[in-house]
Amino acid sequence: MTAVLDRPPVVPRLHRARTRWAWGLGALAVVIWSLAGAGAFAGDVVNPAGTGQFGRFASAALSPALDGAFLRVLADSVLVTVAYAALGAALAVLLGAAGAVAVARTTWGRRRLGWTLSRGALAVPRGLHEAVWGLLLVNLLGLDPWVGVLAIGVPYGAVTAKVFADLLDEVPRSGYSALLAAGASRTTAALYGLLPPASGGLLSYSFYRLECAVRSAVVLGLIGAGGLGYQLLLSFSSLRWEQVWSCVYALALLCLLADVGGRAVRRRVAAPRSSGDRLRRDPALTTAVLGSLAGVVWSWWYLAISPATLVSDRTGEQLRYVLAAAWPPDVDGPLLSAVAAAAVDTVQMSVIAIAVATVGAVLLAGVAARPARASAGRRLAGTVVRLALLLLRAVPPPVWALVLLFVLLPGVLPGALALGVYTLGVLGRLAAEATEELDPRPRAALTAMGAGPVGGWLYGVLPAATGPVLAFALYRWEVAIRDTVLVGLLGAGGLGALLASRVAAFDWGAVTTVLVALVLLTAAVDLVSARARSALR
Amino acid sequence: MALVGPSGAGKSTLLGLVNGSVLPTAGSVRVLGDEVAALRGRAQRQLRARVGTVHQHLELVGQLRVVHNVNAGRLSSWPAWRAAWSLVRPQGLPEVLAALDRVGLADRVFERTERLSGGQRQRVALARLLVQQPELVLADEPASALDPVLAERALGLLAGLAAERDGALIASLHDPALALRHCTRVVGLVEGRVVLDAPAAALTVGDLADFYGAPR
Numbered sequence: 001m002t003a004v005l006d007r008p009p010v011v012p013r014l015h016r017a018r019t020r021w022a023w024g025l026g027a028l029a030v031v032i033w034s035l036a037g038a039g040a041f042a043g044d045v046v047n048p049a050g051t052g053q054f055g056r057f058a059s060a061a062l063s064p065a066l067d068g069a070f071l072r073v074l075a076d077s078v079l080v081t082v083a084y085a086a087l088g089a090a091l092a093v094l095l096g097a098a099g100a101v102a103v104a105r106t107t108w109g110r111r112r113l114g115w116t117l118s119r120g121a122l123a124v125p126r127g128l129h130e131a132v133w134g135l136l137l138v139n140l141l142g143l144d145p146w147v148g149v150l151a152i153g154v155p156y157g158a159v160t161a162k163v164f165a166d167l168l169d170e171v172p173r174s175g176y177s178a179l180l181a182a183g184a185s186r187t188t189a190a191l192y193g194l195l196p197p198a199s200g201g202l203l204s205y206s207f208y209r210l211e212c213a214v215r216s217a218v219v220l221g222l223i224g225a226g227g228l229g230y231q232l233l234l235s236f237s238s239l240r241w242e243q244v245w246s247c248v249y250a251l252a253l254l255c256l257l258a259d260v261g262g263r264a265v266r267r268r269v270a271a272p273r274s275s276g277d278r279l280r281r282d283p284a285l286t287t288a289v290l291g292s293l294a295g296v297v298w299s300w301w302y303l304a305i306s307p308a309t310l311v312s313d314r315t316g317e318q319l320r321y322v323l324a325a326a327w328p329p330d331v332d333g334p335l336l337s338a339v340a341a342a343a344v345d346t347v348q349m350s351v352i353a354i355a356v357a358t359v360g361a362v363l364l365a366g367v368a369a370r371p372a373r374a375s376a377g378r379r380l381a382g383t384v385v386r387l388a389l390l391l392l393r394a395v396p397p398p399v400w401a402l403v404l405l406f407v408l409l410p411g412v413l414p415g416a417l418a419l420g421v422y423t424l425g426v427l428g429r430l431a432a433e434a435t436e437e438l439d440p441r442p443r444a445a446l447t448a449m450g451a452g453p454v455g456g457w458l459y460g461v462l463p464a465a466t467g468p469v470l471a472f473a474l475y476r477w478e479v480a481i482r483d484t485v486l487v488g489l490l491g492a493g494g495l496g497a498l499l500a501s502r503v504a505a506f507d508w509g510a511v512t513t514v515l516v517a518l519v520l521l522t523a524a525v526d527l528v529s530a531r532a533r534s535a536l537r
Numbered sequence: 538m539a540l541v542g543p544s545g546a547g548k549s550t551l552l553g554l555v556n557g558s559v560l561p562t563a564g565s566v567r568v569l570g571d572e573v574a575a576l577r578g579r580a581q582r583q584l585r586a587r588v589g590t591v592h593q594h595l596e597l598v599g600q601l602r603v604v605h606n607v608n609a610g611r612l613s614s615w616p617a618w619r620a621a622w623s624l625v626r627p628q629g630l631p632e633v634l635a636a637l638d639r640v641g642l643a644d645r646v647f648e649r650t651e652r653l654s655g656g657q658r659q660r661v662a663l664a665r666l667l668v669q670q671p672e673l674v675l676a677d678e679p680a681s682a683l684d685p686v687l688a689e690r691a692l693g694l695l696a697g698l699a700a701e702r703d704g705a706l707i708a709s710l711h712d713p714a715l716a717l718r719h720c721t722r723v724v725g726l727v728e729g730r731v732v733l734d735a736p737a738a739a740l741t742v743g744d745l746a747d748f749y750g751a752p753r
Contacts (some may be wrong), residue, residue, distance in 0.1 A: 082655075442597065443592065446596075446612060447583055448588070449589065450581075450582040450585030450612070450613030452612070454617035454621075455620040456612070458620050458621055458624065459609045459612060464598055464600055
């Protein structure tokens with residue numbers, strides 16, 4: 001017995017977490033494969049002749065066009081963009097509310113098959129980028145304001161339906177069940193037991209969608225729907241750099257306002273003021289809701305939308321013609337191999353974009369985060385970085401691609417980097433917010449023990465920040481694969497470019513094939529991303 | 538030395554002033570012969586390395602393995618590259634194991650810290666201190682999450698650690714008996730003021746119980 005007790009303690013072996021290492025090494029391999037595929041190692045990616053033009057473009061940043069005539073044009077385009085965003089978001093909320101009932105678990109109860117099918121049906125509108133919808137709708141409706149509204153409303157409606165349904169399903173069941181047990185009908189029970197607890201979340205999310213719709217409306221302008229994006233592209237192609245910068249600043253301001261306003265509303269919803277014994281509504285929230293409703297009515301008038309277009313004979317005829325031509329999908333060999341090659345390009349672009357954005361976000365997060373105590377210099381640096389990130393995400397990726405084409409040779413790489421720069425703007429902010437929310441005590445304890453800044457960061461911040469930042473990066477990858485299509489539509493290659501060329505040739509059979517490939521690809525990326533995120537946990 | 542007083546009396550603030558994580562708004566703090574607030578850079582780090590603090594295990598990083606959390610006690614003497622490499626291949630494992638063995642956790646060395654219970658985490662924090670080898674040991678309620686036997690051992694360890702290097706232990710404690718058994722001097726704080734400063738031998742458990750608002 002004593003022999004057993006006297007044995008020296010056995011040192012446990014260090015077991016690496018195998019799944020995480022596999023995911024990490026796999027991700028590294030995919031990034032290298034993507035860079036190689038985009039020709040990053042093949043030399044000759046820089047175009048030295050373009051640096052002069054780039055210099056002129058960059059120097060115009062300090063002297064944006066401010067003459068009266070252009071400012072009036074600019075104001076008009078801003079209003080058009082806002083009107084599209086407001087109507088698109090309103091349509092999305094309506095579709096989402098109706099759709100939520102159709103896909104909520106509460107509706108289906110134990111009928112899993114119906115629930116799964118209805119969820120699956122949502123993946124199709126969700127898998128296609130707003131710009132793709134725009135491109136398809138333009139061919140159905142012609143140049144009509146409905147194109148912009150529907151292009152935002154339909155895919156957003158699908159996302160909103162899913163989120164609304166999730167919000168309703170997450171409400172604790174007890175109140176609802178009690179009402180059912182007391183003999184209320186399912187509708188009444190839902191109205192009293194499910195809707196009130198979920199209403200804050202629903203309202204928050206509606207305003208978040210409005211924020212996103214502003215960005216989408218700009219993007220739709222790029223493919224011709226009018227507004228700020230369209231103006232930006234016009235100024236760009238006529239090489240009027242001062243005007244381009246005015247547009248960029250207007251965009252940044254618009255995005256900032258949407259951001260700040262949306263966040264203020266969401267904060268108000270999350271922490272309501274107590275109203276005591278009187279029935280009183282939060283005046284700020286009431287103003288926001290009524291103001292948005294008034295905005296929707298104004299937008300309807302400003303864009304001169306008429307429902308007649310949707311039900312006109314011409315539209316119906318065109319729809320019948322396109323649907324007939326689009327089925328069955330084209331499955332001949334050359335097209336399928338072109339689709340496969342384009343799909344590989346698309347994946348590689350999105351991977352490079354996310355890799356660039358993640359590395360940049362990790363490096364910048366520390367500076368961009370607002371620390372509790374900081375010197376004036378540190379605070380200034382933080383403000384500058386946050387503004388730069390705002391500018392990066394205010395400018396849509398296709399415009400970044402045009403800028404990068406000054407100094408890079410055309411191909412997959414400028415598109416990928418453009419997407420990376422834009423995603424850095426989003427991811428940098430998310431990473432900074434994640435860093436702010438970390439518990440500061442471990443790092444403070446390390447500093448109090450005499451650890452240096454690098455050591456304190458490595459042991460006190462990095463381990464805790466890695467999880468959330470990687471989760472954000474993976475989530476943004478799902479968004480990036482959709483945005484890759486957008487950059488492609490405007491010429492950067494991949495499935496987007498293939499789709500644009502097939503639509504231009506009215507080759508509807510091939511269009512169907514490409515769309516199916518797109519939906520499958522985005523679904524696959526969502527799946528891989530979800531798996532990787534659960535491996536991280 | 539034991540620091541006693543009701544919660545909110547300023548015990549943690551006093552400990553923070555000593556280790557430099559709280560800056561005085563007025564007056565000055567001298568620790569181990571140096572003015573805390575006046576030091577910068579290397580000199581500040583060197584002083585901090587000589588002062589070790591255990592909080593209520595809140596200073597540990599849950600996502601790291603135990604070995605790294607213990608090794609964090611040595612960051613003041615490690616160059617940055619070594620600190621980084623140690624996250625890949627743990628450095629100085631024998632010392633870490635010896636320290637963990639003294640707190641009875643050697644078999645959990647590669648566990649993720651968040652998988653440990655509160656009491657086990659508190660012992661990891663102690664092991665970090667053993668590796669740091671400070672001259673002045675500050676302990677913010679080091680026994681709060683431990684059962685009586687472990688609390689007894691933890692305080693013994695802390696006092697022994699301070700004695701090894703001819704240093705001192707300042708511990709804020711809730712248990713009067715524990716304070717009297719392990720400390721030679723007891724200081725009582727109420728609303729930021731010292732209202733009691735006496736050798737432990739001159740006090741009884743009943744005297745101290747009054748400090749925590751126990752019924753008189």
